[in-house]
Amino acid sequence: MNERIFQENNRVIKRFFNLDSQTYEEGALSVQTKEMLGLAASMVLRCDDCIRYHVGKCHEEGVSQDELMEVMSISLIVGGSIVIPHLRRAVEYWDLLQEG
Amino acid sequence: MNERIFQENNRVIKRFFNLDSQTYEEGALSVQTKEMLGLAASMVLRCDDCIRYHVGKCHEEGVSQDELMEVMSISLIVGGSIVIPHLRRAVEYWDLLQEG
Amino acid sequence: MNERIFQENNRVIKRFFNLDSQTYEEGALSVQTKEMLGLAASMVLRCDDCIRYHVGKCHEEGVSQDELMEVMSISLIVGGSIVIPHLRRAVEYWDLLQEG
Amino acid sequence: MNERIFQENNRVIKRFFNLDSQTYEEGALSVQTKEMLGLAASMVLRCDDCIRYHVGKCHEEGVSQDELMEVMSISLIVGGSIVIPHLRRAVEYWDLLQEG
Amino acid sequence: MNERIFQENNRVIKRFFNLDSQTYEEGALSVQTKEMLGLAASMVLRCDDCIRYHVGKCHEEGVSQDELMEVMSISLIVGGSIVIPHLRRAVEYWDLLQEG
Amino acid sequence: MNERIFQENNRVIKRFFNLDSQTYEEGALSVQTKEMLGLAASMVLRCDDCIRYHVGKCHEEGVSQDELMEVMSISLIVGGSIVIPHLRRAVEYWDLLQEG
Numbered sequence: 090m091n092e093r094i095f096q097e098n099n100r101v102i103k104r105f106f107n108l109d110s111q112t113y114e115e116g117a118l119s120v121q122t123k124e125m126l127g128l129a130a131s132m133v134l135r136c137d138d139c140i141r142y143h144v145g146k147c148h149e150e151g152v153s154q155d156e157l158m159e160v161m162s163i164s165l166i167v168g169g170s171i172v173i174p175h176l177r178r179a180v181e182y183w184d185l186l187q188e189g
Numbered sequence: 190m191n192e193r194i195f196q197e198n199n200r201v202i203k204r205f206f207n208l209d210s211q212t213y214e215e216g217a218l219s220v221q222t223k224e225m226l227g228l229a230a231s232m233v234l235r236c237d238d239c240i241r242y243h244v245g246k247c248h249e250e251g252v253s254q255d256e257l258m259e260v261m262s263i264s265l266i267v268g269g270s271i272v273i274p275h276l277r278r279a280v281e282y283w284d285l286l287q288e289g
Numbered sequence: 290m291n292e293r294i295f296q297e298n299n300r301v302i303k304r305f306f307n308l309d310s311q312t313y314e315e316g317a318l319s320v321q322t323k324e325m326l327g328l329a330a331s332m333v334l335r336c337d338d339c340i341r342y343h344v345g346k347c348h349e350e351g352v353s354q355d356e357l358m359e360v361m362s363i364s365l366i367v368g369g370s371i372v373i374p375h376l377r378r379a380v381e382y383w384d385l386l387q388e389g
Numbered sequence: 390m391n392e393r394i395f396q397e398n399n400r401v402i403k404r405f406f407n408l409d410s411q412t413y414e415e416g417a418l419s420v421q422t423k424e425m426l427g428l429a430a431s432m433v434l435r436c437d438d439c440i441r442y443h444v445g446k447c448h449e450e451g452v453s454q455d456e457l458m459e460v461m462s463i464s465l466i467v468g469g470s471i472v473i474p475h476l477r478r479a480v481e482y483w484d485l486l487q488e489g
Numbered sequence: 490m491n492e493r494i495f496q497e498n499n500r501v502i503k504r505f506f507n508l509d510s511q512t513y514e515e516g517a518l519s520v521q522t523k524e525m526l527g528l529a530a531s532m533v534l535r536c537d538d539c540i541r542y543h544v545g546k547c548h549e550e551g552v553s554q555d556e557l558m559e560v561m562s563i564s565l566i567v568g569g570s571i572v573i574p575h576l577r578r579a580v581e582y583w584d585l586l587q588e589g
Numbered sequence: 590m591n592e593r594i595f596q597e598n599n600r601v602i603k604r605f606f607n608l609d610s611q612t613y614e615e616g617a618l619s620v621q622t623k624e625m626l627g628l629a630a631s632m633v634l635r636c637d638d639c640i641r642y643h644v645g646k647c648h649e650e651g652v653s654q655d656e657l658m659e660v661m662s663i664s665l666i667v668g669g670s671i672v673i674p675h676l677r678r679a680v681e682y683w684d685l686l687q688e689g
Contacts, residue, residue: 101608101611101612104604104608105608108601108604108608111600111601111604112601
């Protein structure tokens with residue numbers, strides 16, 4: 090679908106998509122830390138597709154299960170019980186990735 | 190004001206406040222990383238009091254200015270231009286803390 | 290300011306304002322219960338002006354301090370720690386009303 | 390899935406889950422009123438899983454259909470037309486529960 | 490489902506539904522502009538059912554593909570990367586409508 | 590404050606700020622329509638600084654008072670009564686601009 094959107098001649102959308110990728114590149118913070126930050130932000134804003142993406146990236150970047158759970162716990166405390174359904178789906182997806 | 194609220198005999202509120210403190214204690218993740226996660230979550234939910242609190246903690250925990258700016262950049266990309274007024278106030282408060 | 294807005298010939302806005310008032314009238318639920326529902330909704334959406342309005346109405350309708358704190362506790366659990374600054378200001382305003 | 394999450398040694402998440410249950414226990418307010426408050430908060434935050442849970446609890450606690458509709462109407466006025474899709478699904482689930 | 494909800498004797502809900510329809514009628518602004526405004530508001534609030542409805546209306550009202558993409562780009566910049574999954578589904582639905 | 594932020598060597602933030610400006614440039618849609626779209630999005634997300642900015646731009650671009658009120662009415666219906674405090678402040682600022 091991203092390819093479909095790139096076919097459009099809308100520069101703002103294209104540039105936003107590029108900028109989105111650059112945001113998570115190694116900088117003063119490691120890719121791992123940045124992906125955890127992206128995950129926490131996605132959790133409290135309750136965006137399942139975004140959560141899934143960042144859980145995948147956290148897995149790739151070697152985040153441990155205890156670390157992941159601490160990202161979840163911060164998101165839960167900040168965002169409240171409405172975060173729970175997303176937390177469940179995030180852990181379900183994480184388990185799937187762990188099983189490989 | 191927290192003291193005032195603790196005078197109430199509402200156990201749920203008291204326990205939530207205690208739990209909130211425990212959340213940011215050293216664990217699998219460092220206090221520094223946890224405070225940056227709390228900051229990103231507060232930025233995208235646009236809670237100025239929360240942002241101020243976590244910017245202060247990030248400063249105490251030795252987060253560098255470049256690191257702080259990367260937390261801000263992730264929050265901005267995830268949460269969009271409505272984050273900008275909060276980003277401005279966060280940087281303003283950071284500058285104040287840097288001046289000591 | 291409401292008077293100023295009613296001077297406009299925008300029917301949708303006028304009708305919305307009227308509908309907003311009707312919503313909290315006695316029905317199957319008492320005005321008291323409705324005002325507590327309005328307060329909980331305003332707390333989790335973090336609208337300080339709305340919270341203040343419904344705290345005032347709860348006070349008028351004879352909601353007790355323990356009841357008010359339970360509305361606050363539900364809002365806090367559902368909405369998370371970002372609700373705390375609003376909870377503080379709500380209790381502060383409640384105390385002011387109690388002092389008369 | 391809650392059992393799965395309880396297997397983790399993350400105290401914050403476990404305590405939050407326990408606190409979440411305590412919140413809706415009988416207190417100064419009845420369980421019925423608390424469940425309606427939880428429903429209104431879930432409606433305006435547009436969390437379908439949470440809405441479904443509280444609609445079920447309201448049904449168990451003997452909330453009448455007219456009362457439920459008034460909770461919905463307050464949520465609709467406070468949260469606006471974006472609440473409508475959730476209102477539809479809530480009423481659909483309520484009808485299912487009524488049919489038994 | 491709207492018919493089902495209209496069977497209820499809840500005046501507030503019925504009036505809100507009527508008011509919702511009136512809002513998008515021709516006025517100082519054209520129906521086309523109003524539907525684009527409704528779409529932008531629905532995009533940033535991330536309500537898929539609402540987005541789908543307004544994308545359909547924009548199509549009926551003769552909004553061009555370039556115009557639609559500009560509504561999307563504004564929503565993306567204002568609301569951030571969490572808007573992306575909704576943008577994808579909106580374009581997918583638009584393509585379906587274009588194919589007729 | 591924007592100048593202060595531009596002093597930082599954070600490319601993501603700088604590029605986002607530039608992209609934000611490009612978004613509202615004349616395209617398939619006029620600047621006037623784009624500013625109204627930005628205003629509706631800011632209203633439902635309840636960002637006062639953003640609302641103020643777009644109300645100012647709408648005024649510059651010759652949006653009439655009836656048109657502005659229709660943007661407000663759509664925002665109110667989509668976002669609900671929590672939009673009211675922001676609507677009041679928006680109209681207050683508009684009146685100030687009209688007085689010149």
